[in-house]
Amino acid sequence: MSDGLIELDGVEKVFDVRRRAGLLRRERRQVRAVDGISFTVPRGEMVGYIGPNGAGKSTTIKMLTGILTPSGGRLRVAGIDPSRERTRLARRIGVVFGQRTTLWWDLPLRDSYQLVRRMYRIPDDRYRVNLERCVELLDLRDLLEVPVRQLSLGQRMRGDIAAALLHDPEVLYLDEPTIGLDVVSKAKVREFLRSVNTEQGMTVLLTTHDLTDIEQLCSRVMVIDHGRLMYDGGLAELHAVGESERTLVVDFERELPPVELPGARCERVDGPRQWLVFPAGSSAAPLVAELAARHPVVDLSVREPVIEDVIARMYAESSAVV
Amino acid sequence: MSLYAAVAVSGFRRHSTYRVATAAGIFTNTVFGLIMAYTYIALWDQRPHLGGYDQSMAITYVWIGQALFITVAVLGGGFQDELIERIRSGDVAIDLYRPADLQAWWLASDLGRAAFHLIGRGIVPMLFGALFFDLTMPGTPLTWVFFILSVAIGVVVSFALRYLVVLSAFWLMDGGGVTTISGLATMFFSGMLLPLNVFPGTLGEVARLLPWSALLQVPADIFLGVHTGSGLLKALAFQAGWAVVLLGTGRALQAVATRKVVVQGG
Numbered sequence: 279m280s281d282g283l284i285e286l287d288g289v290e291k292v293f294d295v296r297r298r299a300g301l302l303r304r305e306r307r308q309v310r311a312v313d314g315i316s317f318t319v320p321r322g323e324m325v326g327y328i329g330p331n332g333a334g335k336s337t338t339i340k341m342l343t344g345i346l347t348p349s350g351g352r353l354r355v356a357g358i359d360p361s362r363e364r365t366r367l368a369r370r371i372g373v374v375f376g377q378r379t380t381l382w383w384d385l386p387l388r389d390s391y392q393l394v395r396r397m398y399r400i401p402d403d404r405y406r407v408n409l410e411r412c413v414e415l416l417d418l419r420d421l422l423e424v425p426v427r428q429l430s431l432g433q434r435m436r437g438d439i440a441a442a443l444l445h446d447p448e449v450l451y452l453d454e455p456t457i458g459l460d461v462v463s464k465a466k467v468r469e470f471l472r473s474v475n476t477e478q479g480m481t482v483l484l485t486t487h488d489l490t491d492i493e494q495l496c497s498r499v500m501v502i503d504h505g506r507l508m509y510d511g512g513l514a515e516l517h518a519v520g521e522s523e524r525t526l527v528v529d530f531e532r533e534l535p536p537v538e539l540p541g542a543r544c545e546r547v548d549g550p551r552q553w554l555v556f557p558a559g560s561s562a563a564p565l566v567a568e569l570a571a572r573h574p575v576v577d578l579s580v581r582e583p584v585i586e587d588v589i590a591r592m593y594a595e596s597s598a599v600v
Numbered sequence: 601m602s603l604y605a606a607v608a609v610s611g612f613r614r615h616s617t618y619r620v621a622t623a624a625g626i627f628t629n630t631v632f633g634l635i636m637a638y639t640y641i642a643l644w645d646q647r648p649h650l651g652g653y654d655q656s657m658a659i660t661y662v663w664i665g666q667a668l669f670i671t672v673a674v675l676g677g678g679f680q681d682e683l684i685e686r687i688r689s690g691d692v693a694i695d696l697y698r699p700a701d702l703q704a705w706w707l708a709s710d711l712g713r714a715a716f717h718l719i720g721r722g723i724v725p726m727l728f729g730a731l732f733f734d735l736t737m738p739g740t741p742l743t744w745v746f747f748i749l750s751v752a753i754g755v756v757v758s759f760a761l762r763y764l765v766v767l768s769a770f771w772l773m774d775g776g777g778v779t780t781i782s783g784l785a786t787m788f789f790s791g792m793l794l795p796l797n798v799f800p801g802t803l804g805e806v807a808r809l810l811p812w813s814a815l816l817q818v819p820a821d822i823f824l825g826v827h828t829g830s831g832l833l834k835a836l837a838f839q840a841g842w843a844v845v846l847l848g849t850g851r852a853l854q855a856v857a858t859r860k861v862v863v864q865g866g
């Protein structure tokens with residue numbers, strides 16, 4: 279027995295999809311949304327679960343909450359089989375679905391939280407402390423009296439995250455918490471998650487298809503594609519494995535010949551703008567310093583690698599080995 | 601305050617914020633009340649004592665019907681659209697994951713709604729009717745108490761029926777058909793168009809035994825003093841019986857629906 283808070287062993291989820299294929303004929307097809315996944319998350323860890331659309335991330339989260347029953351394999355959260363004891367588990371976990379809301383559209387945020395308080399039977403003092411903490415860190419003070427339907431997506435998401443944490447869960451699942459958010463809200467959400475993890479020691483599992491989320495939050499990352507775990511380890515090693523690259527987009531004062539720098543290569547030139555590619559595992563800072571010392575730079579930005587490219591390279595590499 | 605009481609209060613509060621809709625509803629119920637009252641007067645002039653009512657009782661029945669029309673949700677609505685939407689969008693998965701009972705939750709919210717509608721939309725049409733027509737009012741305060749109790753059970757029966765309609769959305773892509781049929785059945789079998797006791801023979805007997813009669817016919821007859829003594833208790837037991845049976849059916853169906861979602865996905 280390991281002491282993992284979340285334990286998956288060969289977990290599978292197969293959906294039976296029936297659809298019309300003509301006037302009377304119906305086609306049955308099986309979708310292997312999760313195809314034999316095993317991993318363990320120890321208490322207090324913050325893990326990123328990343329993969330392209332349709333990879334099976336949400337399905338995994340739903341099984342971890344007990345909303346979906348696995349078709350095969352073994353799954354435990356805090357020693358509980360989620361689908362068998364859904365309600366007992368619900369008191370010990372917090373869940374945020376990026377595209378759905380646990381709040382009530384017509385009620386002000388504060389009233390929604392009152393309902394949550396009664397639903398989870400949160401003791402008054404805990405409720406006050408937790409609400410105050412969330413309001414402070416997620417910047418909700420001015421939103422408490424606003425009906426949920428009048429909130430922006432970013433405000434609503436912050437409201438949702440607070441709702442998931444009022445009952446002191448041991449583990450927090452977030453399914454694409456930053457999807458569709460503006461830059462400011464994204465930053466707030468990330469900062470908050472970092473603080474609940476480091477200060478409260480909460481275990482956090484977050485799915486995303488945005489590598490930046492992972493970069494800023496998680497020391498450990500799992501990559502899933504077509505329902506299979508492709509990678510489980512540190513982020514730096516992921517970049518090494520996927521040979522992923524970041525791009526420095528530089529605007530110079532005037533047109534220049536392609537610049538040559540150690541550790542980077544110029545991929546494209548368009549007037550005064552150049553695209554410099556460098557390994558994702560290394561820092562951009564020395565490059566930028568070097569550039570600024572040599573040429574008059576007007577503006578620059580760093581483009582992160584996208585998960586699809588990282589995965590594509592992983593595939594390319596594994597087939598090259600075979 | 602318990603969770604479900606809080607849900608009921610928020611249902612009440614939420615509907616109390618729709619001021620324009622409330623005003624428009626009161627107007628509509630009053631106009632319909634007038635039209636139906638004059639129709640009934642013409643009818644009872646031709647056939648005095650039709651269905652055992654005298655003309656004053658018949659007109660009173662009209663105004664009770666208008667006062668309860670939205671409270672017992674004859675045309676559906678209330679939580680229905682919201683829950684169907686949650687089933688269709690898959691948001692119901694969140695409801696299922698919460699440590700709260702889905703049916704109890706929506707029942708509480710519907711009772712809150714009904715309480716608001718009884719006060720906000722029931723009183724004015726009733727007062728209007730009492731002002732301009734010769735109505736048969738309850739003789740004793742106790743009759744009022746039993747009437748309110750009967751309305752409350754009627755709301756539960758109405759909820760239980762609508763909950764079954766909503767659950768059909770788990771299996772049928774288009775819940776619209778079921779909603780329409782259910783609305784028509786409710787309109788007729790609740791006695792909203794004509795009191796059920798005017799229908800002769802088997803049709804009348806069957807109609808009076810169906811659950812819809814718990815929505816309007818039974819509360820109205822208690823108001824009008826048709827049921828007294830043990831008859832009154834029997835009438836309330838009839839309503840409560842349907843409430844229990846229908847809520848039970850809803851629970852069973854909900855369990856099947858939950859299993860379907862949990863095994864197959866939303």
Ligand SMILES: Nc1ncnc2c1ncn2[C@@H]1O[C@H](COP(=O)(O)OP(=O)(O)O)[C@@H](O)[C@H]1O
Pocket residue numbers: 293294295309310311329330331332333334335336337338864865866
């Ligand atoms: N309820 C369902 N019925 C049938 N197929 C489903 C269902 N839910 C998800 N799938 C399929 O399972 C796969 C994984 O979906 P999902 O877990 O939502 O992916 P992700 O969250 O990574 O984008 C997809 O191919 C999706 O179409």
Ligand SMILES: [Mg+2]
Pocket residue numbers: 335336337453454
């Ligand atoms: Mg998803």
